[in-house]
Amino acid sequence: MYIVTAEVENDRRSLNIKQGIHKAKKEGRYMGRAPVGYLNISLPDGTKTIVPREPEATLIKKAFRDFDENISVRSYHKAVLKSGLKCSLNAFFNILKNPVYVVK
Template sequence: MLTAIIYIRVSTDEQAQKGYSQRSQEEKLNKYCKDNHIEIVQTIFEDHSAKNFERPAWTAMMKHLNMNKSTRPQLILFTRWDRFSRNTANAYYTITQLQKLGIEPQATDQPLDMSIPENKVLLEMYIVTAEVENDRRSLNIKQGIHKAKKEGRYMGRAPIGYLNISLPDGTKTIVPREPEATLIKKAFEEFDENTSVRSYYKIVLKTGLK
């Protein structure tokens, strides 16, 4: 009978934005193993991004596999390739490392026979799609922040001397907070470039700014 580690990964953002669930992944993987007569030797849960393999649970698993040859499974199973990785280069490197240990990584919903060269194209498509999605999300966030600033909205934490507020229409912005605002303004107006920042900082603290 084949043996397998089942790997269940979902980041906090994915749970919030897409409703990904560790439970649904576990149910699918358990059923797959039961239907295919595969013995589950370990179930690993990971709450971390798949941008790279510097993940706590994955790192601990790899350390154990490298140190314990006799207990290595034949398979590491996950539901989809984006659960495994969202970075093409990292994915290929890690697949090679696992194969050297005699372990085959496999997505139960997107099965690929890695001995068939053409399947590498499919693998790349699965992972690149997830990688592009990550890049697009990051770009959208940056563009959203830039647009908000141009519109006079302040999305981040207010700097010293200001306070975060939401206007009646829901717009997020900042307003001066006293007495810090006046003290900050005065500090900038009276700044002397011939004075070191450290010594001027001490002077400003004496005005009452915390």
């Protein structure tokens, strides 16, 4: 009996967590650790959000906007490093795939 009670409690908590994550994503909030060039902050009303961290955010947005698919990521990464951005090739590749950096 005690084992079943604990299992039901775990299932209920799991469902609540999944619903909370789904609701947050639906509201457009970023879930998890902030990507490179952003900071996690808590607003005065208690909600959590991400905000750009300068100068990285500007350099990343420029790199994302100016990326041309006809050149290699490795050579473009070298050019971006010269502009002042400090990140590994793997992190840069992930930046180019991340929709957070899409410039509107």
